[in-house]
Amino acid sequence: MSLLGEDIVTEEGEFVVNIGPQHPSTHGVLHLKVWLDGETIKKIQPHLGYIHRSIEKMSESLSYRNFIYATSRMDYLSAHINNQACALCVEKGLQIEATPRAQVIRILFGELTRLQSHLLWWGCTGLDLGAVTPFFYAFREREAIMDIFEETCGARLTQNYCVPGGVMADIHPNFQNRVKSTLKQIKSKFDEYDELLSGNVIFEMRTKGVGYLSPEDAISFGCTGATARGSGVSCDIRKWFPYDGYEKVAFKEILGQGGDCYARYMVRMAEMKESVYIIEQLIDNIPEGDFQAKTKMVLKLPKGEFYQRVETARGELGVYIVSDGAASPYRIKYRSPNFSNLSALETMAKGSKIGDLVAIMSTIDLVIPDVDR
Amino acid sequence: MNLFLTISFSSIASGLHNWLGTTIQSHMLAMVTEMVIAGLCLLVFLVPLCFVLGYMERKVAAFMQIRLGPNRVGPKGTLQIVADTVKLLFKEGLTPNASDKFLFNLAPVILVVTCMLAIAPIAFARDFQIWDLSIGVLYVSSISSIAVIGILMAGWSSYNKYSLLGAMRSGAQIVSYELSVGLSLISIVILTGSLRMSDIVMSQETGWWIFRGHIPIIISFVIFLIASTAEINRAPFDLAEAEQELTAGFHTEYSGMKFAMFLLAEYINLFIVSAIAATLFLGGWMPFHIGHWEAFNHIMDFIPSSLWFLGKTFAIIFIIMQFRWTFPRMRVDQLLTLEWKYLLPISMVNTILVTVMAIMGWHF
Numbered sequence: 001m002s003l004l005g006e007d008i009v010t011e012e013g014e015f016v017v018n019i020g021p022q023h024p025s026t027h028g029v030l031h032l033k034v035w036l037d038g039e040t041i042k043k044i045q046p047h048l049g050y051i052h053r054s055i056e057k058m059s060e061s062l063s064y065r066n067f068i069y070a071t072s073r074m075d076y077l078s079a080h081i082n083n084q085a086c087a088l089c090v091e092k093g094l095q096i097e098a099t100p101r102a103q104v105i106r107i108l109f110g111e112l113t114r115l116q117s118h119l120l121w122w123g124c125t126g127l128d129l130g131a132v133t134p135f136f137y138a139f140r141e142r143e144a145i146m147d148i149f150e151e152t153c154g155a156r157l158t159q160n161y162c163v164p165g166g167v168m169a170d171i172h173p174n175f176q177n178r179v180k181s182t183l184k185q186i187k188s189k190f191d192e193y194d195e196l197l198s199g200n201v202i203f204e205m206r207t208k209g210v211g212y213l214s215p216e217d218a219i220s221f222g223c224t225g226a227t228a229r230g231s232g233v234s235c236d237i238r239k240w241f242p243y244d245g246y247e248k249v250a251f252k253e254i255l256g257q258g259g260d261c262y263a264r265y266m267v268r269m270a271e272m273k274e275s276v277y278i279i280e281q282l283i284d285n286i287p288e289g290d291f292q293a294k295t296k297m298v299l300k301l302p303k304g305e306f307y308q309r310v311e312t313a314r315g316e317l318g319v320y321i322v323s324d325g326a327a328s329p330y331r332i333k334y335r336s337p338n339f340s341n342l343s344a345l346e347t348m349a350k351g352s353k354i355g356d357l358v359a360i361m362s363t364i365d366l367v368i369p370d371v372d373r
Numbered sequence: 374m375n376l377f378l379t380i381s382f383s384s385i386a387s388g389l390h391n392w393l394g395t396t397i398q399s400h401m402l403a404m405v406t407e408m409v410i411a412g413l414c415l416l417v418f419l420v421p422l423c424f425v426l427g428y429m430e431r432k433v434a435a436f437m438q439i440r441l442g443p444n445r446v447g448p449k450g451t452l453q454i455v456a457d458t459v460k461l462l463f464k465e466g467l468t469p470n471a472s473d474k475f476l477f478n479l480a481p482v483i484l485v486v487t488c489m490l491a492i493a494p495i496a497f498a499r500d501f502q503i504w505d506l507s508i509g510v511l512y513v514s515s516i517s518s519i520a521v522i523g524i525l526m527a528g529w530s531s532y533n534k535y536s537l538l539g540a541m542r543s544g545a546q547i548v549s550y551e552l553s554v555g556l557s558l559i560s561i562v563i564l565t566g567s568l569r570m571s572d573i574v575m576s577q578e579t580g581w582w583i584f585r586g587h588i589p590i591i592i593s594f595v596i597f598l599i600a601s602t603a604e605i606n607r608a609p610f611d612l613a614e615a616e617q618e619l620t621a622g623f624h625t626e627y628s629g630m631k632f633a634m635f636l637l638a639e640y641i642n643l644f645i646v647s648a649i650a651a652t653l654f655l656g657g658w659m660p661f662h663i664g665h666w667e668a669f670n671h672i673m674d675f676i677p678s679s680l681w682f683l684g685k686t687f688a689i690i691f692i693i694m695q696f697r698w699t700f701p702r703m704r705v706d707q708l709l710t711l712e713w714k715y716l717l718p719i720s721m722v723n724t725i726l727v728t729v730m731a732i733m734g735w736h737f
Contacts, residue, residue, distance in 0.1 A: 015534065017534045017535070017538075023620065024620060039538070039542075039706075127617065129617070129701035130615065131701040131702075132438070133438050133698050136439055136440060137439065140439060197701070200701060202609055202703055206703070353704055353705060354619075355618055358617050358618050
């Protein structure tokens, strides 16, 4: 028995290291208990709950208009898409639909959110692998997107822009011009990103063949998003279960090959380009009309169960509402993408080195508040 | 200007030596006094050097990362590093409860002392060298390999798992890369026929080795740069302190002045490595000479030799700093693969080539 606990070295001679909850590469308060043999990982046990805020339970006492805002704090990098999922689910219960203008604005905001989330992820991937410079390059473009959000809805990170029936306010008059100029800037930088990180020899050495996830494992762990698509599993909700008019937009579902860190990386890099493509199609075609459908002051969902899924920047987010006809939900359950993706971590990382663990975690793109909720 | 050119450092040194010899009766005491004065000069030189390097590193990083870097304290932020040092001086030096306190306190001292020792045979300018010993190159490479003991000691005595992992990595890394560094130095020694630093510099009077030694010397210069970057634990080979994996590696538990000593050692090591590369491959303080172009050579001689030396050294430091802000970090097994499967065989073949070249006289 010692200061660090009784299990510094197990009976099999394995070295137990606690990575987190305060650690630079866990991107939050994730605690991983790692059993090591030298540098090789034998076993990983994620310990969750350090940032559990009981958002689901809290939502039971909030009205159908208000519970949406708590979801911005789940996956804060996809805040708008989380809001959108909740708004869509309530709309499903009310049997209304957002106005055409609101739908297009939602998609535009959703894709901008995906873009800024992926940019942050790209910077952090570089940072996790020891290259500090990409982070600053990514933030240069990300700031421009955040400014767009700020101009229209006042907030930069947790926008709270979606309401049942549409969006909270109309877009800023400058919105279209600003989006266009930002897209132009971002498009000109993609080559720079590839030069700086994707094409780097050391980066390829660090990611190719590392953290293999087979398609079967991806499906059985419930992985979604780029984590599953990197293994070649088609799971883009925008294609399979289109919402808010995604069926009218032309875009490709990016599927990776190989299921390693490099494949997941490449999927996300290509997804950024697809997001730009989607925004380009819609930015000049925002229909005129109301930005919000007319709804009652107090929303009451009919008795029953409602489920809505959307594609966040990290995968499939499901919102499950059980209503007993009252003004606030009886029970709410979120199916968060990060929780399922995290569960595949041990399968991916077993047998690889500690340095690989960091690479794998960054290509899963974990946001810890979304794991715990 | 005239004064600067006529009074050489050696005349100051010999003047001091004679004065001490006459004023102090005991020969032993005179020698000790002389050494203490030399050591103080070294400290007075090294601490500002580390300030310059620290400032330079932050400015280079800022330049590469599209930001401004330090710009608040003092003119253009030059005093920022002084402010940081004062902060480190006044911080509490924590010692973990379960650590081996003697070794824990000894480790940073060992690191700093070894790198200060290694600076002895470096020629800063014409006739300005602390100790021109006959085995200069061998001395530097053997002294700098003692540093690994300090790192292992720090990792072991901290009683921290991250520190221990960092120290283990560092041990494997430094011991392996030592070989390539040694072999790439040997190629110059073969051409010069001497281990003495002053001889090596003098041998480049008609041109620096990197220009005269054909491709094999360029190869060994590149290998030296890669391997010595690894040996001083700098990115992309900074596995021992891999921030994203091991928080801070072997110096996780250090704080305050002891942490500052690790930082000091890192920067002095960076300087030494660059100085050695400048001395062996780029002619040290020797001005840029081309064969027998007397007029051209004479003009070049007007630039002070210390400026030549520092200019070359800082050029190499700049390159090594750019590595850090460009590349991702390697993995520990890839690091060792690079050394044992690529660098070492290449430098062995290269050494043979240089030997053949020296025997046949195929260099300029």
